[in-house]
Amino acid sequence: MAKGRIIKAISGFYYVQADGDMYQCKGRGVFRKKKITPLVGDVVTFDFSGDNEGYILEVHERDNELIRPPIANIDQAIIVTSAMKPAFNATLLDRFLVLVESNLIKPVIFFTKLDVAEQERDRFEKYQKDYQKIGYDVELLSVKHSDHTSILKRYLKDKITVIAGQSGVGKTTLLNAIDPSLALKTGEISDSLGRGRHTTRHVELLPMFGGLVADTPGFSSLEFQDLGASELADYFPEIRERKANCKFRGCMHMKEPKCAVKQAVEDGEITDYRYDHYVRFYEEIKSRKARY
Ligand SMILES: Nc1nc2c(ncn2[C@@H]2O[C@H](COP(=O)(O)OP(=O)(O)OP(=O)(O)O)[C@@H](O)[C@H]2O)c(=O)[nH]1
Numbered sequence: 502m503a504k505g506r507i508i509k510a511i512s513g514f515y516y517v518q519a520d521g522d523m524y525q526c527k528g529r530g531v532f533r534k535k536k537i538t539p540l541v542g543d544v545v546t547f548d549f550s551g552d553n554e555g556y557i558l559e560v561h562e563r564d565n566e567l568i569r570p571p572i573a574n575i576d577q578a579i580i581v582t583s584a585m586k587p588a589f590n591a592t593l594l595d596r597f598l599v600l601v602e603s604n605l606i607k608p609v610i611f612f613t614k615l616d617v618a619e620q621e622r623d624r625f626e627k628y629q630k631d632y633q634k635i636g637y638d639v640e641l642l643s644v645k646h647s648d649h650t651s652i653l654k655r656y657l658k659d660k661i662t663v664i665a666g667q668s669g670v671g672k673t674t675l676l677n678a679i680d681p682s683l684a685l686k687t688g689e690i691s692d693s694l695g696r697g698r699h700t701t702r703h704v705e706l707l708p709m710f711g712g713l714v715a716d717t718p719g720f721s722s723l724e725f726q727d728l729g730a731s732e733l734a735d736y737f738p739e740i741r742e743r744k745a746n747c748k749f750r751g752c753m754h755m756k757e758p759k760c761a762v763k764q765a766v767e768d769g770e771i772t773d774y775r776y777d778h779y780v781r782f783y784e785e786i787k788s789r790k791a792r793y
């Protein structure tokens with residue numbers, strides 16, 4: 502018996518990495534009965550024979566799991582957002598942040614294409630400060646001026662990472678900076694197949710700098726489908742840390758009096774735009790709920 506991690510799953514086979522070796526494994530028959538589906542990223546106990554083929558005996562408890570792409574035990578999501586082309590959209594960034602936080606994954610923020618937004622550098626340095634104050638790691642990057650490799654090396658080491666961000670922000674460019682042959686396979690399934698982009702592909706974790714990076718971008722759906730309005734505050738760290746000081750238990754930080762969150766907005770401790778996004782997302786979730 503040995504312990505390892507699934508780094509790839511294709512048509513019923515799980516590829517388990519353990520001590521630098523790869524094992525081609527099948528799941529135990531009872532998994533199907535118990536509705537256990539091993540996922541890429543899972544830590545598993547497995548049995549194997551001399552030819553590196555084996556059976557997964559046990560799937561260890563997960564820290565978290567994503568549905569799209571299907572990966573377990575993700576340590577961090579690097580949210581890539583460009584300063585220009587496509588133009589920076591703070592609402593979209595906060596939407597990604599909430600989704601990442603709600604999946605119990607640590608977000609990291611990369612602003613790209615600072616070279617085409619040079620005149621606006623101050624604006625992005627302000628955003629960097631704002632998000633750092635909340636507790637996030639934030640990098641301002643441009644292919645022309647930054648050493649992507651050394652920055653990525655610092656973040657990827659010993660971690661399982663998913664890269665997220667809308668189309669065209671520079672996700673592939675980042676990973677190409679490390680090794681062109683390991684690039685994220687974004688957008689490579691042609692529309693002529695008539696299928697969704699990520700539906701037919703398998704997922705794989707690629708070894709990079711002692712860590713593993715998903716070859717498929719995360720958080721392709723930006724809907725708050727599984728989120729309840731009352732838990733939203735937990736995914737805004739600066740609201741989460743203040744909500745115990747609100748006068749009313751169950752304060753939603755909307756119209757309630759003596760709300761510590763609204764006070765912090767007034768005092769400039771929480772930025773107006775983050776609070777506005779909280780309100781907007783809250784209303785979005787509420788109106789969605791009302792429809793059912
Ligand atoms: N000027 C400038 N262009 C950049 C930078 N980073 C990426 N680009 C360009 O932006 C375009 C999109 O970059 P990609 O890396 O393909 O973006 P992506 O996020 O992988 O996009 P999808 O594959 O659609 O998800 C390419 O033409 C890149 O050359 C940058 O820092 N500065």
Ligand SMILES: [Zn+2]
Pocket residue numbers: 744747748752753754755757759760761762763
């Ligand atoms: Zn409140």
